[in-house]
Amino acid sequence: MPHTPTSFIWYELMTPDLDGAKAFYDAVVGWRIDGPGEQPGDDFYRMIMRGADAATGGATGGALRLSDAMIAGGARPTWLCYLHVDDLDAKAAEIVAEGGRQIMPPQDIPHGRFTMVTDPQGQPFYLMQPTPPADAPDAVSTVYDRTTPQHMSWNELVTPDLAAAKAFYARHFGFAFDRSLAMGDLGEYCFIDQNGVDIGAVMQAPPGLEPSGWTFYIRVADIDRAAAAVTACGGQVVRGPHPVPGGDWTLNGIDPQGAAFALVGHKEA
Structure with a gap:
C-alpha cells in the first residue's frame, strides 16, 4: 500500500476515560474526538478527527479505552504509534529474533493487520500492514504533517x-x-x-x-x-x-x- 514519506501512519491514545480525553484534547488541540454514541463500539475506541479549523479534514488517530483488566495487566495511559510494514508477520518475527518482544498477537481489522511489539530496548509501538480502501487503492496516511495544526x-x-x-x-x-x-x-x-x-x-x-x-x-x-x-x-x-x-x-x-x-x-x- 502506498504511504506517506514517514513510516508513522497512525497514532493512538490509550486512556481510562474517553469522555475526559475528548474534553481535554478537543479544547487544547482543536480536535473533535468522537463523542458517546457517534460510532458503533465507541465505548471502546473512538476516532480522533481534525476539527473545522484544520487545513484538511480526516483523522489523526484513535483513542482506546483502557479496561480494568488492561490496567490490572500493566497497561497505563500513554500515546503509541503505528509503523507501516509490508509483511507484518515477517517483521514481527525479525524484531523478536533481535531481542524485541511481541506484546500482543496479530489481529485483523477492516483497515489491515496489526500487532504490538517492543524494540530491543523495551520501547513499545505497533506494527501495521494496512489494507487500502477498495475505492481508493492508492490512499495514503495523512496523520503526520510537519507544519499543519492538528496533525x-x-x-x-x-x-x-x-x-x-x-x-x-x-x-x-x-x-x-x-x-x-x-x-x-x-x-x-x-x-x-x-x-x-x-x-x-x-x-x-x-x-x-x-x-x-x-x-x-x-x-x-x-x-x-x-x-x-x-x-x-x-x-x-x-x-x-x-x-x-x-x-x-x-x-x-x-x-x-x-x-x-x-x-x-x-x-x-
Missing part, C-alpha cells in the same frame, strides 16, 4: 542505548541519521531522516533517568493558547513552552488521565 508533527525517542536504537530503526524502517544537534551534557539529538524528510529524533536517556520511550508532538496553531488550555482543562505543563530551532515552541505535559503528551507550535502574540 502529529514530530516523533522523538528517548532510549537507554542510542547506538543500538539507531541501528534497529534504520534496519527495519529505513530511518537515516545523517545530522545531529549537540546538547551539551545531554549528548546528541540525532535527527530521523526518512526519504529526505526530517520526521523526528532519537536521543540517549540521561544517566539515572528512566527513558520515556516515544513522545509525539501535536502541532497547535498557538502554543500560548494551547498551554493555557492545558492547565484550564486539568492537565499539567511539565516543561515549556520553550523555543526550539526553526521558530517553533514546544511544551511537554501530562493530560488529566495521566498520559504524557507534547505540543509544538508558533507564538501568535
